[in-house]
Amino acid sequence: MGDDGLSSDVKNRLSERREANQGASGTLILSDEEAYVHDTITIRGLNLPPDAELDVFWRTVEGKWGVLQGNEVNGAQYRPRTIHALTAQTDDQGKFSEEWTVPKDYGGEHTIEVRNGDDEAIATAAVRIRPHFEIEETEAPLGGFFTVTGYGIGPNVVENNYQLTWDNGMVGFITGVKNHGTATARIRAAGPVGSHQIQVWRNYRGVPFMQNNTQSPFGEVAAGRQYQFDVEVTEPDSELGGYWVEELFDESPLQVHVPDPEVEHDATIDITPQSGQPGTDAVITGTDFPANTDVELVWHSHSGHRVKDIPIRPEPLPEVLPTVTTDEDGRFQEEITIPQDKGSTRPIAAKIDDRSVATTGFMMQADILEVSPQTAEQGETIEIELGGIGWPTYENAYYFVYDNKPIGYVCGLEARTAKTEITASGQPGYHFIDVYPSFFDVKDDEPNFELTPHLSYLDNHPIRPLPGLHMTIEITE
Structure with a gap:
């Protein structure tokens, strides 16, 4: 049946509906152009097919480490990824309004897209995820840890490498390559007992850029949210001492x-x-x-x-x-x-x-074979021997940190076990040696991930999970 004999108003409404169902462009309005992970935003659709159930998609990327032959790290690599965000029901005027929580994902601009039943995009809008950082504990006993989590990290080179400092000394870096822009780091509650500060910095060269929050063309580190945290180290709950390796997982050989x-x-x-x-x-x-x-x-x-x-x-x-x-x-x-x-x-x-x-x-898998002596006088030599330090570039440069100050790395290729010596330094009391995975070599040098303690090894290291190694020594009078 044709449209002959219908009023011009009816004809116009029918024409509009046909065009909408054939993929005519609708309108998508977001309550916020910028948001943080876990924020709730309102998505409003206008000029869409009336009385229709429409799928809303979130367009992003999937990140991984490029690794050749289970050995050479080629840097971070990303490919497009689309996920279903929600299903919206329009009213008789082709409108809908839905609240939606921003998922854990990479920073930068993301497209929200409405598709019709033919899987055609009929409306789009964009929101930019801004990076931010949270701390789990603001108080920890001496020898414990403070947990810092970053959200909305990367994938671009400017926002893909953040550095953590303890009392103005750099500890290491975090990145969210594998974990959809989310990274977890633990910073040792090193002495003395009292107030300390953890700060997050940003720089693709792998070291803090001192103008991050004053004159950087990319704006503040956390886009208006907190990037430095005052923390308190308290007296230890019990006697300290010894050494340990973090939890090991059941693995298969490569x-x-x-x-x-x-x-x-x-x-x-x-x-x-x-x-x-x-x-x-x-x-x-x-x-x-x-x-x-x-x-x-x-x-x-x-x-x-x-x-x-x-x-x-x-x-x-x-x-x-x-x-x-x-x-x-x-x-x-x-x-x-x-x-x-x-x-x-x-x-x-x-x-x-x-x-x-x-x-x-x-x-x-990695192991601590010897730490001797564990109680020493100031200036005495501490002998340390590690076993199971790997030869591939993503695991052969375990990096030593003393009271949250990086010293250097040992190489897993030099011998069947890795031996080094460290001087017992600092005031009498407990001191902490933490050994973290790092990258000996990365073919893509931007951002620079090389030879720096990788603090987000917990959820972002390539190929396989590697443990941190932890030691406590006591310096006597």
Whole structure:
């Protein structure tokens, strides 16, 4: 049936509705052009299809670390991502009004988009997420931690690297590359007991830009919200001392670091558990080997040197693991103790007649082997030995911080364990050594993430979760 015979007003209304349903542009109005994560904003739609259920989408990005061969960090990489924000119901005039909470996401401009039933965008508006920072504790006992969380970080290079200072001394940096612009850091409650200050700075070069909040062309660090926090360190709840490694996770070896067998064979070997620190008790199981046959188990370290331009390759250590004999079904099971060695994936090969027929790997995790002495006089040397420090660039430069002051890093390529010496300094009392993951090398140098304690390793380090290492020493009179 055509429109002949209808009044001009009816014809106009029908025409408008057809155009709207065919994707004609509507209007989207936001209560705020700028907002912080967790803010609630009002989204109003006008000139939309009447009495329609419409989907509203949030356009953003997904971030990750670009890493080659489970080793070389190429910097932060982002790709477009669209998520469903809400479903809106228009009234008979093509209007709707909805409240919506800004999700955890990267800073910068984001598009909110209304789509019709044909998945066509019929109205858009933009809101800019501003970065901000919160502190969980404003009081902590000596030796405890203050937790700082940043929201709306990155992805652009200016807002992708924030530095944290303790009493005007830089501790390290945070970034929100992996975690949708959210980053968590813990700052040690170092002495003396009393008032201290934590401050957040911003600079793509990886060090605080002193004009952040006075003359920066990019505005204040937190866009009007708090970026410095007064905190109180109180007397410890109990006697302090000792050292510990943060929680370790069950992991699997990275297959990219496990060499293929030299001979094609049906045999397989597995290790249980697949991850742990040096000294872990484990079981290697072999199946589908020739019956009643000697099988040499070979542990591999890694050798080479980046600075000397010596390629880094798996290095067989044939004396570390035993030779086993299969049973009549071609199986074996051998209990072993994980040796001291460099961290990351440790290849294990099963050899027959000096040629590997099956391979697997064990994910070696970081450990503190020695801190001696733990009670020292001022100026005395503290000897520290770490195990399981990895060879890939994202984990081979563990960075030492003394009473929240960075000292330097140890390298996981120099030896099978990492040894260093630190001078006991400061007033009599407790002092704290914290060792954080860092990046030895990043191919993309903006922003600069290299050789600085990575304080947001808790939720933003590439490839795999790495633990922080913590030590307490006491300086006597």
